[in-house]
Every structure is written in C-alpha cells, then in structure tokens.
Amino acid sequence: MQYMLMLYLDETRFQTSDKASLERIHGAYNAYTEALKTSGVLVGGDRLKPSATASTVRVKDGKSSVLDGPYAETKEQFGGFYIIDVADLDAALGWAARCPTTEHGTVEVRPIWAM
Amino acid sequence: MQDRTGQSIEAAAHRAAETAARQSYGKLVALLAARTGDIARAEDALSVAFAAALADWPKSGVPVTPDAWLLAVARRKLIDEGRGRQVRSLASDHLRLLAEEMEETPDVGIPDRRLLLMFACAHPAIEGGIRAPLILQTILGFDAAAIASAFLVSPTTMGQRLVRAKAKIAQAKIPFRLPDTSELAARLEAVLEAIYSTFALGWADPSGGDARLGNMAGEGIWLGELVAALMPDEPEALGLLALMLHSQARRPARRSEAGDYIPLATQDTALWDATMIEHAEALLYRAGAMGRPGRYQLEAAVQSVHAVRRISGETDWQAIEHLYNALWTMTASPVVALNRAVAVAQTRGPAQALAILDELEQDPRMAAYQPYWAARADLCAKSGDIAAADIAYQRAIGLEADASVRRFLQAQQARLLRN
Numbered sequence: 001m002q003y004m005l006m007l008y009l010d011e012t013r014f015q016t017s018d019k020a021s022l023e024r025i026h027g028a029y030n031a032y033t034e035a036l037k038t039s040g041v042l043v044g045g046d047r048l049k050p051s052a053t054a055s056t057v058r059v060k061d062g063k064s065s066v067l068d069g070p071y072a073e074t075k076e077q078f079g080g081f082y083i084i085d086v087a088d089l090d091a092a093l094g095w096a097a098r099c100p101t102t103e104h105g106t107v108e109v110r111p112i113w114a115m
Numbered sequence: 116m117q118d119r120t121g122q123s124i125e126a127a128a129h130r131a132a133e134t135a136a137r138q139s140y141g142k143l144v145a146l147l148a149a150r151t152g153d154i155a156r157a158e159d160a161l162s163v164a165f166a167a168a169l170a171d172w173p174k175s176g177v178p179v180t181p182d183a184w185l186l187a188v189a190r191r192k193l194i195d196e197g198r199g200r201q202v203r204s205l206a207s208d209h210l211r212l213l214a215e216e217m218e219e220t221p222d223v224g225i226p227d228r229r230l231l232l233m234f235a236c237a238h239p240a241i242e243g244g245i246r247a248p249l250i251l252q253t254i255l256g257f258d259a260a261a262i263a264s265a266f267l268v269s270p271t272t273m274g275q276r277l278v279r280a281k282a283k284i285a286q287a288k289i290p291f292r293l294p295d296t297s298e299l300a301a302r303l304e305a306v307l308e309a310i311y312s313t314f315a316l317g318w319a320d321p322s323g324g325d326a327r328l329g330n331m332a333g334e335g336i337w338l339g340e341l342v343a344a345l346m347p348d349e350p351e352a353l354g355l356l357a358l359m360l361h362s363q364a365r366r367p368a369r370r371s372e373a374g375d376y377i378p379l380a381t382q383d384t385a386l387w388d389a390t391m392i393e394h395a396e397a398l399l400y401r402a403g404a405m406g407r408p409g410r411y412q413l414e415a416a417v418q419s420v421h422a423v424r425r426i427s428g429e430t431d432w433q434a435i436e437h438l439y440n441a442l443w444t445m446t447a448s449p450v451v452a453l454n455r456a457v458a459v460a461q462t463r464g465p466a467q468a469l470a471i472l473d474e475l476e477q478d479p480r481m482a483a484y485q486p487y488w489a490a491r492a493d494l495c496a497k498s499g500d501i502a503a504a505d506i507a508y509q510r511a512i513g514l515e516a517d518a519s520v521r522r523f524l525q526a527q528q529a530r531l532l533r534n
Contacts, residue, residue, distance in 0.1 A: 027512070028525065039482060098513070
C-alpha cells in the first residue's frame with residue numbers, strides 16, 4: 001500500500017535559522033531519505049520551493065483566474081513529500097514519526113488512491 | 116445554577132465523579148464484566164452511571180461511598196438491559212446480577228477483580244499487540260484516541276481493534292479467573308509484558324515533550340504496583356516493578372536543561388531518584404529470596420548494577436555481561452544480544468562486540484532497528500573504523516524518531532568526521 005507523507009512546516013524558521021542548524025537539519029533529512037531507501041520503502045519524494053513561489057489557478061464559469069501564492073495561507077506550509085510503499089497504515093505512521101519534519105512541523109499521512 | 120454556591124456544589128460533584136472514575140474505574144469495570152464476560156457492556160453501563168452521577172450529585176450531594184453508588188446504578192442498567200432480552204445466556208446473566216445485588220451489603224466494600232480482568236485482557240487468544248491497549252482502556256479508562264496516539268496507530272484502527280478484542284472476550288467466553296498453577300507463569304508473563312510495553316512507551320519520551328507519553332511510564336508503574344500488590348509471591352511481578360522503578364529513577368538525568376540527550380554513561384548520578392532506587396532494590400531483594408529467577412528480575416539486576424555507580428563511581432561490566440549471558444540463554448532475543456554486545460565491548464573490547472553484531476545482522480528485523488545501528492556506530496568508531504562508523508551513524512540518524520537523540524547522533528557523527 002502506498003502512502004504520501006505530506007510535510008508541513010513554518011518556512012520562516014528556515015529564513016531565521018543559522019547556517020549550522022540548517023546544515024544539521026539537511027543532514028537529518030538526508031539520513032532519513034537514505035533510511036527509507038535502504039529499507040526498500042521509498043517510492044519517491046521531493047522538496048518544494050517556498051510557498052511564495054506558488055501560483056494558484058481557478059476556473060469559474062469558464063473564466064480562469066491566476067492568483068499569486070499558495071492555495072491557503074497558513075502558519076505551516078506544504079513544503080515537500082515522500083511517497084512510501086509499506087504494509088499498512090501503522091508502518092506508514094512509524095515512518096512519519098521518524099521524519100525530521102516532526103522536530104518543527106507536522107506530517108500528514110494519506111493513503112494513495114491508485115489511478 | 117448561576118449562583119456561586121450552586122457552581123461550587125456542581126464543581127465538587129464533578130471532582131468527586133472524576134476522582135471516583137480515576138480511582139475505581141478499573142475496579143468497577145472488572146467487577147461488572149467478571150460475571151458476564153462482556154467488557155463493552157460493562158463500560159457502557161458504567162458510563163451511564165457516571166453520567167447519572169454528574170446529573171444527580173450536584174443536587175443531592177456526593178454519596179458517602181461514590182463507588183457503591185456508581186456500581187448500583189451500573190448494575191441496575193445492566194439488569195434493565197437483561198430484562199429486555201430473551202436470549203437465554205443473557206437471562207441467566209441477569210439473574211446472577213440480581214442475586215449478586217441482593218447478596219452484597221453496602222459496607223462490605225467492592226471486591227477487587229482487576230487482576231482477573233488483566234488476565235482476560237492478556238489471554239493467549241487475544242492478539243499480542245492489543246493486550247496492553249486493552250488493559251489501559253479497561254483498567255485505567257483511557258479513551259481509544261489517547262491510546263492510539265501513544266502506540267502510534269490511527270485512532271480509528273485502535274478503536275476497531277479494541278472493539279474486536281472485547282467482542283472476542285465475550286463471544287469466545289475467555290474466563291475471568293486466575294490461570295491454574297501449571298500455566299500461571301506463562302500467562303503472568305503476558306500480563307507483565309503488556310504492562311512493560313506501556314511503561315516503555317513513556318520511557319522512550321524522557322523529554323516529557325508529549326505529556327501523554329510521559330504519563331504512560333507512570334501508568335505502567337501504577338499497573339506494576341497493582342500486580343505486585345495483588346500477587347506479592349510472584350517474583351517476576353516484583354522484578355518488573357523493580358526494573359521500571361530503576362529506569363524511572365534516571366528520568367531527571369536523561370536530558371540536559373537545554374533538552375539535549377545524555378547517555379547513561381555520562382549521566383549525573385546525583386540527579387537519579389534515590390528513593391525510587393532504594394524501593395527497586397528492596398523489591399529485587401524480596402524477589403531474589405524466592406529463588407525463582409526470571410527475565411524481569413535479571414533485567415532489573417542489570418539496572419541495579421548500573422545504579423551502584425552513584426555510590427562507587429564505577430560500573431561492573433563483568434557482572435552486566437554475566438547477567439546478559441543469562442538473559443540470552445533464557446530469551447534468545449536480539450535486543451538482549453545487542454545489550455550483551457555493548458557489555459562485551461567494555462569487558463573484552465570493541466572487536467569482540469562487533470563480532471556479536473555481525474551475527475545479529477542476519478536478523479532482518481535489525482535493518483530498521485535504530486539501537487542496533489547506534490551501537491554499531493559507536494563500536495566501529497571505538498575500533499577506529501571511521502568509514503563504517505559513518506555509515507552506521509547515518510543509518511541510526513535516519514531511523515531515529517526522538518529529536519534530541521537525533522541531534523546527539525549527528526553531533527557524534529560530525530565529531531568523528533572532523534578528527
């Protein structure tokens with residue numbers, strides 16, 4: 001069963017963090033990604049650029065509009081994701097708990113509806 | 116109830132109901148379920164009784180024996196339900212309950228059947244992973260969401276598993292009785308294991324960042340004390356309690372004020388809780404005198420050896436290795452093998468210890484077992500194999516869920532690569 005781990009975090013934290021702690025958190029993400037790989041559960045994943053780079057498109061009554069910024073303005077922004085293939089939800093929750101995002105943000109776990 | 120008096124009566128009634136709930140929830144569930152075997156119905160009846168108490172006590176005052184009051188209302192509810200049913204077994208339950216109510220006089224006190232309830236919850240027919248959650252719910256009254264969060268399972272899943280387990284107890288007629296002498300040891304082991312896993316959840320979160328997990332260690336000790344009090348002649352029950360108290364005694368020393376992880380070897384022993392250690396030592400002594408060693412007594416003995424450091428300033432690793440050898444013979448558990456290797460590193464050097472780890476790596480469970488990689492990293496570093504240590508640190512960091520341990524391992528890895 002595939003699950004998406006959606007990583008939500010406060011982007012401003014990274015803008016105010018010093019170089020050493022940024023390096024440490026990057027190291028933690030690298031180690032986590034490698035652990036997912038060596039355990040054979042990683043399907044894919046990526047980090048997203050800051051939410052300020054987002055554009056949002058809506059079409060209403062045949063008329064499209066484009067807005068600057070993310071879908072929703074929230075304190076924590078969607079900043080990246082992992083897709084993992086594991087036996088069940090418990091296993092997915094176990095991996096989510098190990099994700100370094102939990103140090104400063106939130107990880108949402110959702111089963112993927114295969115297309 | 117707008118006036119001040121009314122409010123304070125209401126608050127007092129609320130507090131009395133809450134106190135009764137905490138102190139006697141398990142006792143009342145155990146008593147109500149012991150006869151019928153139906154835990155879910157007992158819990159429902161009890162929640163009706165608690166609701167009635169909150170409605171009634173503010174008006175008529177808190178009864179002298181809140182337990183007996185709650186029990187009477189809950190029983191009445193079960194009897195009323197029984198009247199409405201035609202099923203033969205339920206009808207006989209109903210008669211039993213009526214008889215029970217007539218027999219009991221209010222001042223006799225409520226018999227404690229929690230131990231029987233725990234044995235039912237940890238019955239071999241109940242899936243291993245749900246035993247501890249079931250005990251937390253039935254004895255302590257935790258809701259499914261809180262338990263799910265502690266066990267890192269989704270609340271819906273946990274709710275369903277608890278319902279299924281209770282249905283199984285009722286339908287398969289899992290008995291509420293103490294196991295026969297012949298099977299007592301094995302069955303008690305399952306009860307103790309459920310309690311220990313509750314404790315271990317809380318202990319894994321020493322920073323206390325998650326209040327609920329911090330509580331789990333306390334709840335585990337509470338359950339351990341209950342079993343030790345109800346089965347004072349079972350050395351393993353005493354051993355488990357000693358083990359939990361020894362571990363809990365070090366809680367204040369396991370994190371710095373800044374929240375950094377401090378490994379056992381560098382903990383300030385002055386921060387260890389002396390009273391708790393003495394209590395643990397007394398329990399272990401009592402258990403040892405019974406002449407029936409077991410897993411928990413041995414594990415507690417290991418902690419007892421560590422505790423000596425607060426007096427002698429040293430750790431007798433030879434003694435720890437012997438204890439882990441005995442545990443290994445008894446359990447053949449990979450976790451024990453790992454701890455044995457850590458002791459061997461102290462007595463015979465890192466190379467010998469790494470040989471044990473190499474053997475252990477055949478076990479597929481080690482691939483995602485963080486303590487294995489953390490131990491391997493440390494041993495490789497000590498034996499001067501920087502490249503292997505780096506790989507193992509990387510693995511341990513990626514598998515760690517606790518932020519402060521992650522930071523600690525990252526600092527160790529960085530130091531290794533700098534030198």
